[in-house]
Amino acid sequence: MEINLDYSRLLKEARAIRPAAGTPTLRIALLGDCALQQFLPLLRALFCRASFLAEIHEGGFDGTEFAALNPESALYRFEPDVIVLLNAVQCLRDKYYLRPGDASDFANETLSRMTRVWDSIRRHSSAQIIQSNFAAPIERIYGNYDLKVASSLPASVARLNLRISEEARSRSFVLVNDVEHLASWVGRKDWFDERFWTLAKSFCAPELLPLVAKNIVDIILSTRGRAVKCVILDLDNTLWGGIIGDDGPQGIQISAHGEGEEFHRLQCFLRELKNRGILLAVCSKNEHANAIAPFEQNPGMVLKLSDITVFVANWDNKAANIERIRQALNIGFDSMVFLDDNPFERNLVRDMLPEVIVPELPDDPSDYVKAISALNLFETSTRAAEDTQRTEFYRVEAQRQIAEATAASFEEFLQSLEMKIEVERFVPEQLSRIAQLLQRSNQFNLTTHRYTHAHCEAMMNDTEYCLPLSASLSDRFGDHGLIAIVVARPDVVAGSLEITDWLMSCRVLTRGVEEYLMNRIVEEAHRRGLGRVRGEFIPTSKNGMVKDFFARFGFEKAREDADGRTEWALETAAYTPRHVFLQRVGDISSIGA
């Protein structure tokens, strides 16, 4: 996997964009105190690579506050999905130099102007805000002593960056574009090109603008279904040094100090990813008994068998094994990263499974983590309490599959699960998980609207016109957590309940959850005196599995567009509730308005 970020190459790509009909569009407003025009072709080209069409509104130079504070501004008329705020440290430096008094309040005042912009945007728009932080400046007035002088420019910028992070933590609608990371990664003496700041207010050296654009695009795509969900690991010379079949479980190199320290460090990094909610799988050409031995016997191993969701060790080709892992987890190839020290295996997987992300690994294992980090593969825009349990969810799922295999019939299996389901209106404590599911679900997703946290909150509060429901499932093996979202809107005039969104985690398919939810939706329409339920299906490249969802429940197709969109309607009187093995938790009235 190589990401070409050559400046002139991207400009050329931008000129060649010819979007196919039906390419999903993103409306992006770009505001800042630097040259914004330069970013437009770069953002367009990078979004085009990800199969999105970017409609970009370019704010006036240094016009962020004007646009954000005025509800009538062109910014809000544009109705952006995302508002990108870029603040250059060069501009901050000018303001610092020209400050009227002393600089003791400079950072605080700058911060309060920023948060005022964010909070004003929040009042007038549901757009996601992406705020840049500051590259540390190159000027030193006191030398190292700068950091001991709270009012110095370097100390002010350091404090400001810290405060930006803190303020963003308490606002789910603000994500941080970590420009300081990019500048340090490249090196600040190359990052800053003062000639182009002087001449054109260029945010950084022009050849490095693509890095900033990529960072912005990575963040936005993470709000639009792009997420790495699983890292697949080779073992010999990837996860440890040496060959387990030759060296034995105690002979391989893996220890916190001394031989194999670089592998130890990689395993620590992977364990952090796993704790964050990214699944780990093993795909190794080995005898299974040999492959698992170090996990059980070598005390230097950081990763334990319980950290690995799917463990495949055999002599089949790796593409076939990755397909098995994909089936076991029910996730897309494009959400899988494959790490292998062997270029032959990497190329084979790239060839046979081009969607799988296969980073080029350097020859020296000491550089693995650096090479992986450089790609920024693990971007996310949400974090939910359930993330930490994800490995456990899948592990328990494996036990269910064993139960299924041993049950006399599928019905008996479902019955034996003793499933309990709770359906309720969106509640504040669940909004993070709800927004996450909306942003990550690609396959079982009827309309793929990517609502922001702010949108979800607005739906939650709209008790008159919106019925936003979430469902949580548990059974005798354990908790599945919040696994389905259905949003319906009563239309009293038309006498119908309109299903605008329906999505589910693929962990819980074929358990009867969708049947249960449809029963509840029809019941709810009845209760409100609405004689009809209507629904829509919007095709994407990934949601083919639910193309016939409404037909399954006896809906009639009311309309079909050339782009494959379909509309469906069901007379509630004609609906026979589906038989399910789910027990209701909570009160039916909990979902009513």
Next chain:
Amino acid sequence: MLGTYMTSDIEGRVNEVFQIVFDDLDLMVGRQTTAKDVEDWDSLTHINLIVAVEKEFKIRFTTAEVTNLKNVGELIDAILRKIG
């Protein structure tokens, strides 16, 4: 009017940079060519042009040089001064 077409090696390389930056493989510039003569040569593409020329010849212009270049001839002279 484009004036005299370039023939020397440096001039040929400069012309290729123009063709890439302005995405026009038929573009021919000469010493007398100015921003007015080339479609899309604005302040933004000027920066792209300078970045591309610097990369091609592994040189670095000063701010004043970037600002004061009046035509392609002056650009070529500036390149020659730096690599000469």
